[in-house]
Amino acid sequence: MIPRYTRPEMASIWEPQTRFKIWFEIEAHAADAQAELGVIPKEAAKTVWAKARNVTFDVARIDEIERETKHDVIAFLTHLAEIVGPEARFVHQGMTSSDVLDTCLNVQLTRAADILIADLDKVLAALKKRAFEHKMTPTIGRSHGIHAEPVTFGLKLAYAYAEFSRARARLVAARKEVATCAISGAVGTFAQIDPRVEEHVAKAMGLEPEPISTQVIPRDRHAMYFATLGVIASSVERLSIEIRHLQRTEVLEAEEFFSEGQKGSSAMPHKRNPVLSENLTGLSRMVRAYVTPAMENVALWHERDISHSSAERMMGPDATVTLDFALMRLAGLIEKLLIYPANMQKNLDRLGGLVHSQRLLIALTQKGASREDAYKYVQRNAMPVWRGEGDFQTLLKKDPDVKKHLSDAEIEEQFDLGYHFKHVDTIFKRVFGES
Template sequence: MIPRYSRPRIREIWDDSCKYSIWLEIEILVCEAMAQLGLLPAEDAQAIRERGNFSVPEILEIEKRTNHDVIAFLENVASYIGPEARWIHQGLTSSDVLDTALAVQLVRSCDILLEDVAQLKEVVGRKARQYKKTPMMGRSHGIHAEPITFGLKMALMYDEFGRAEQRLQAAREEVAVGKLSGAVGTHAHLDPRVEAIVCDKLGLKADSLSTQVIQRDRHAQFSANLAVIASSVDRWATEFRHLQRTEVLELEEYFSPEQKGSSAMPHKRNPITSERLSGLARIIRGNSVAAFESVALWHERDISHSSVERVIFPDSCILMDYMLATLTELVAGLEVYPENMLKNLGLTKGLFFSQSILLELTRRGLERKTAYEAVQSAAMATWQSQSDFLTELRKVPEITSVISPAELEKLCSMEQHFRYIDQAFRNVGL
């Protein structure tokens, strides 16, 4: 991933130096496990541990000749270890190292992403509590529906990223699997106990059964979960973009004193952070498709997945970290305008009370169709005139014959819409 959308901590997991360090640790742990089982001399395993090393530039230079990254790595490591290097890679195939190392990288990335989500939830939870009773218009199809509060909207976001947390935990568990079972997964040349010992030391489970590779349904599930989380980020970025439109302006992204919105129009204050997040979500969703395409490998393995995964896993993990951190910063800095929320509530002149009147009419004995048409006639008159909904309701005989003017006024109160907000907050753990 380009530096613009990368943060150092997670990027380091995916750089060459870290990758080769994990490869080396796997090779050393295999030798130590073999020594533990009496399969090679303990002093040789110790020498391998003490002298094991590599040089990234040297590996890359060797790879130009071998056209094989693992062989280039093994040649370079052997040059540092000496004669004991004959034990390195005993009974292994390249994918034993590659897939097990990939699992370590994915697990480490997940751990960072879980921290990111926890930080996001903390910020969103604070916003939800701060604006718990701040009324605003709820919209369906982009049209005024019934009142909610901004705090309730943020509580919904908090709940959604609680599910994101669960998805990350599930993704982590799905890929926290290693394999050291040889060329076609039969352990033909390496005791299965070595696999169990090494995977345990790496914090992984040994795969129950593998071919030359760990099966890619696991990696597809990992990518799918990231795609869902990216879509959640996109969903809320889109929400904030809509609420920042000039005609709505119920909130705004923070705009720093020296920030510029347009090279042509000095007045512009654009929701560029939200737009950026929506754009980046498309990459992670697209990468998940590539992961699905890598499930169907030939027989015990082909290499068609390799080139794909060298791109999609670093990019998706690094992007996901960037997106979650950026969304956290966005939410923390949101400029919220309760006065505009109230102003917008008044735009439809009380029409959002239509369901309250409809239900009261049916409770008092009117057939639903009759009640609906009576309320709708008042609503359409409100849309087409300068009058408010309550005034138009009082003009409809089918309504006033059942509900008194004083009762109508009482029914047109926002309080009933907010009766269960405390319960809703408890439901999501706020």
């Protein structure tokens, strides 16, 4: 993670001091449970809390010890012993390093998920507000980048709202899946530690006991978590690309807010570029880049190898910090998005009514023409208009085959723009629960 794309609240989850604080809490809660079970003296457990609960751990000292031990958890435990004194010998009994590391990682991932869920709520609120503002604002729907049929700009935003609603539900599920704790020893058999210790630590840390672990918590849980972040990033990119296309000079139906004093180009003073949307596209790629290593971390050797560790040390902070920044940037972009209904109408009219071709096709078949003939009649009148030669409605009224089935008034009726929006209320009701 780099400062440019980092928000302090999310970054604090991954700071060394936070990590060591969580490690201490895991060890101290385990000591409490061991004391209740009579494995270690109760006074020893109390001393651990009393001497280290409010300590600011010396990160530089831990790093110094690790340079000698080549083991981060041992380095931490050595530093903890320097703080606690003789009673530190009762810490970490029957535990393995992964009991601390994996439980800590899952605490961090659940905390990160809580921030991301709040971020998604902000995106959803912005999308809903703007969707209702432009619920009936006509614009052209495009397939393959080509004008298709009319939609409303509110529907475009409602589509995004529904997508991010699904994203939120997936993230809630992914948070639950990764919120497990393992205090099960070297190979997960609880040979040196009572399972009740795990249950106590899990409850204290806001997690659930892992039903069955090896030396580590199963990495399919983490794969699902990071895959969910990747899907959310793809949703961010999809909406960002939509905005980028709509801001193109030839389209200009929507535009990122351009603040006073902002500059778009070092060479061309007139430029107003979709830099936020482009930035979000790039950030989305970075979040998705961590999905593959998360998947590959699932296949560890036997009861555990350490191949996952180096990847997770990077992907945990980077993926969550980057997505947090991206979601908050997206929420602000939507809140301030400039929307140009007049340009939307101008683009709607650009093809001279060709966007109503399907209505004419259906009307002809309902009046007796075969589908093949109806398609031929409509298309042969549409193609000259596509080339800029003539008016679609006028050409249809002059076509003898069309006139066999439709009167002038019936032809005109097919060009009613409002016809396309008769079910917008129904769609909004489905998406938002209100219309």
